[in-house]
Amino acid sequence: MNAPDFLTTHALSVEKALTSMLVTRQSVVADVLLEAMSYSLLAGGKRVRPALLLESYRVCGGEDLQRVMPAALAIECIHTYSLIHDDLPCMDDDELRRGNPTCHKKFDEATAILAADALQALAFELLAAMDVDAELRCTLLHSLALASGCQGMVGGQILDMQAEFDAASGKSMELLQVERIHLHKTGALLHWCCEAGARLAEADAIQLEACSRYGKAVGLLFQIADDILDVTASSEELGKSAGKDAEQHKATYVSLLGLQRSRELADEMRDIALDACHPLAGEGVPLKSLAHYILERGQ
DSSP states (O other), X not given: OOOOHHHHHHHHXXXXXXXXXXXXXXXXXXXXXXXXXXXXXXXXXXXXXXXXXXXXXXXXXOOOHHHHHHHHHHHHHHHHHXXXXXXXXXXXXXXXXXXXXXXXXXXXXXXXXXXXXXXXXXXXXXXXXXXXXXHHHHHHHHHHHHHHSTTTHHHHHHHHHHHXXXXXXXXXXXXXXXXXXXXXXTHHHHHHHHHHHHHHTTOOHHHHHHHHHHHHHXXXXXXXXXXXXXXXXXXXXXXXXXXXXXXXXXXOHHHXXXXXXXXXXXXXXXXXXXXXXXXXXGXXXXXXXXXXXXXXXXX
């Protein structure tokens, strides 16, 4: 199944905006730092997170995509910083990302860490400077801090590392623990994208709840599909090292439930996401197509 058209369209717009945003900082950022930031931020990818924010905005009635583009760039900065850190030797120790050498392999570990740190700070700078109501800016800043920090993505990462240690020590893992890890590590940012898009469009309570439900379901669906791909796809197909999850004793849906049950659970998450779309403009057909696409990745 091909990627939904809106994913490609938004990815092109985001890529252009990211490039322009980095160019404006050439005179104020050290060359090697900006080069490392640009290397990872412009390394390609489907730009699912910013596209999800922009499309959630659109299906809730938003019309001025350029006005909310800074929020889309912010989430891509956060996502990229997390990938740079994930790839470090002290974390997942990976040499490939999107088919290219990881940031610390292209440069060095210290530069990679600082580039990631700079991207994290840049995300909040972009949100703080948005041309939107001050109360909404504060809401977006606060919610992104929660989604990306110790109560969200970073919190999920430490739980994931803990689970690796427990698995290597022979301790068993339960489904609720795996779900808790991925609701935080992967799901929190995807959920934020959907809610942020709805808030920026001044969605009503029903639409906001619909986007929230969709974001939670898609967050888990995305992770289940990734877990399946890690054991079924090649490194060339993934653009990163395949089979790393099993090698590092990671807590995954496949390791706990097996391949078939993981696929069944992915079907269930897809159905929840589809059901959530009904109150949205045009019943959220583009968002439905994304849920189908994510599921197909793991088949």
